[in-house]
Amino acid sequence: MKATTISMVLAGVMCMSMSTVAQADKHAFNDAESAVKYRQSALSIMRDNFAAMAAMVKGEETYDAEVFNNRANDFARLSHIPWDGFAVEGAMPGDDTDALPAIWDNWEDFESRANQLITDANGLIDAAASGSMDEIKPAFMAAAKNCKGCHDQYKD
Numbered sequence: 001m002k003a004t005t006i007s008m009v010l011a012g013v014m015c016m017s018m019s020t021v022a023q024a025d026k027h028a029f030n031d032a033e034s035a036v037k038y039r040q041s042a043l044s045i046m047r048d049n050f051a052a053m054a055a056m057v058k059g060e061e062t063y064d065a066e067v068f069n070n071r072a073n074d075f076a077r078l079s080h081i082p083w084d085g086f087a088v089e090g091a092m093p094g095d096d097t098d099a100l101p102a103i104w105d106n107w108e109d110f111e112s113r114a115n116q117l118i119t120d121a122n123g124l125i126d127a128a129a130s131g132s133m134d135e136i137k138p139a140f141m142a143a144a145k146n147c148k149g150c151h152d153q154y155k156d
């Protein structure tokens with residue numbers, strides 16, 4: 001019962017975040033400074049989950065299927081979150097952000113890279129559920145490619 005309620009709330013949150021991308025007045029925050037903090041926080045937590053998986057993929061930590069599964073699910077949920085923080089008017093580069101102006105000159109490309117990350121994060125959930133490193137490794141590498149690809153273009 002409790003699990004059902006939580007997943008319904010999550011489904012609602014995901015629908016909301018998808019439908020509000022084009023509407024700058026309906027985010028979880030309402031000024032540019034908060035938007036920058038919001039996206040950076042989300043990216044950091046996303047990275048923490050990703051790094052925990054990387055340690056197991058590289059063999060630095062012993063692979064534990066349940067732990068990996070949890071990290072993959074949290075990573076996929078988080079992969080939806082940062083992008084709204086770039087869609088707020090005025091949340092442009094300043095002293096406190098590494099985001100490059102090229103993002104807003106190439107918004108469609110930026111958005112499609114974000115969507116690719118979400119797709120690959122969901123692929124990683126499926127691979128994690130298999131419990132096999134042979135399936136996890138390529139799915140993890142596919143997700144990892146998105147980080148560097150986007151950072152090279154759009155992060156200082």
Ligand code: HEC
Nearest residue numbers: 040043044047050097098099113114117146147150154155
């Ligand atoms: C669609 C583009 C894009 C993708 C994909 C992407 N990032 Fe980033 N990332 C950015 C941008 C732009 C910034 C700079 C944000 C800012 O400072 O406002 C950033 C910043 C960060 C930061 C620093 C946050 C902070 O506290 O300042 C971390 C950590 C990070 N990304 C991790 C990742 C990881 C890990 C992945 C892949 C799993 C990833 N990112 C994928 C665009 C992307």
